[in-house]
Amino acid sequence: MRFNLEQLRAFSLSVERGSFSAAAREMGKAQSAVSTAISNLELDLGLELFDRSRREPTLTEEGKALLPQAKALLEQAQLFEGRADSMAAGEEGRLTLAVEESLIGDVLEEMLVRFEQAFPQLELELLNPARRDIIRLVQEGRVDIGVLISVMEAGEGYYIKPLRQMAIVAVAGTNHPLSGQMLPSFAELGNHRQLRLTSRSGQIVASEQLSSRAWKVESQYFLMDLVKRGLGWAWVPEHMARPWLDDGSMTLLRFEGRGDVVHMPVDLIISPKYKEGTAGQWLYKELAELEFLV
CATH class of the missing domain: 3.40.190.290 (D-Maltodextrin-Binding Protein; domain 2)
Structure with missing residues (x-):
């Protein structure tokens, strides 16, 4: 797999919260860690997800297209974890x-x-x-x-x-x-x-x-x-x-x-x-x- 869930979460939260710094606060990480996760995701995908030419990064057309799939994958992962935890509890x-x-x-x-x-x-x-x-x-x-x-x-x-x-x-x-x-x-x-x-x-x-x-x-x-x-x-x-x-x-x-x-x-x-x-x-x-x- 060319990406991981932590990268997808950084991507999704940055859009939802409006900035890398807000996403970092939500994730309990340094802003640099979130920026690095998103940069690595872009490198792995071979696509730019954010336009960084402005003060606050904004989604590119590719980012807009991939955001719904990223959210769906995160939701499925949450369901998977919840189902596994429930089964482990009996x-x-x-x-x-x-x-x-x-x-x-x-x-x-x-x-x-x-x-x-x-x-x-x-x-x-x-x-x-x-x-x-x-x-x-x-x-x-x-x-x-x-x-x-x-x-x-x-x-x-x-x-x-x-x-x-x-x-x-x-x-x-x-x-x-x-x-x-x-x-x-x-x-x-x-x-x-x-x-x-x-x-x-x-x-x-x-x-x-x-x-x-x-x-x-x-x-x-x-x-x-x-x-x-x-x-x-x-x-x-x-x-x-x-x-x-x-x-x-x-x-x-x-x-x-x-x-x-x-x-x-x-x-x-x-x-x-x-x-x-x-x-x-x-x-x-x-x-x-x-x-x-x-």
């Missing part, structure tokens, strides 16, 4: 996190803001597949960590860390025949179309289907839109349905002699190929404390 270089759509919302997004502040150098990939697809992706090693409502089954190809539980409620649109009724039991739901989540592979959890008439929907948000239009009833996370329950576009289905809320465990599943670092440890702690988990 942080993963990158992390792929898959979150079931039922858990996505403002609370999770606020947690990710804190995550970015804690691990600014980490490369994060976020996916939101269906529940069964998360398990498959973790087993394949495509995903490092998955967060999902527990399928209540022991599986191979991943480790489980239990979090807490999420409130699930039965809802229908306000114009649905079930709205406003006090239902004798869950069995009454079997007489009406159920809207339920499915995966790309078509796999479902049989115990969650109460009706022989069902529409399968991949997206939790799309499913709730169909509920609002009266096309069926559905089990949905209470925290996701709350805005529409409050504004009257959905109704909470109630049952005689029992509670209206079912609590489902939420698990964090980890690929055996994933080497847990400080970011993964942070995520486990923060996910367990999400306010809609009880």
Whole structure:
């Protein structure tokens, strides 16, 4: 290489601060050291970067053309150093996190803001597949960590860390025949179309289907839109349905002699190929404390 980062920094700072002396103060060096670094850079490149015929050196056309590249190289070097320092401190270089759509919302997004502040150098990939697809992706090693409502089954190809539980409620649109009724039991739901989540592979959890008439929907948000239009009833996370329950576009289905809320465990599943670092440890702690988990 015909130049070094110290020369590029002297060049860039001299332009930003307006003089060699100001750049020297910023770098904690003598002005002569900065002038020498820039002169050597010009010799190495075979180009004049500054016109020194005036009192204060000014950029030549060649200097103007090369300045953006110099700044880009310095920025990449800073990122490289930051990433290396983070990894040396036990942080993963990158992390792929898959979150079931039922858990996505403002609370999770606020947690990710804190995550970015804690691990600014980490490369994060976020996916939101269906529940069964998360398990498959973790087993394949495509995903490092998955967060999902527990399928209540022991599986191979991943480790489980239990979090807490999420409130699930039965809802229908306000114009649905079930709205406003006090239902004798869950069995009454079997007489009406159920809207339920499915995966790309078509796999479902049989115990969650109460009706022989069902529409399968991949997206939790799309499913709730169909509920609002009266096309069926559905089990949905209470925290996701709350805005529409409050504004009257959905109704909470109630049952005689029992509670209206079912609590489902939420698990964090980890690929055996994933080497847990400080970011993964942070995520486990923060996910367990999400306010809609009880």
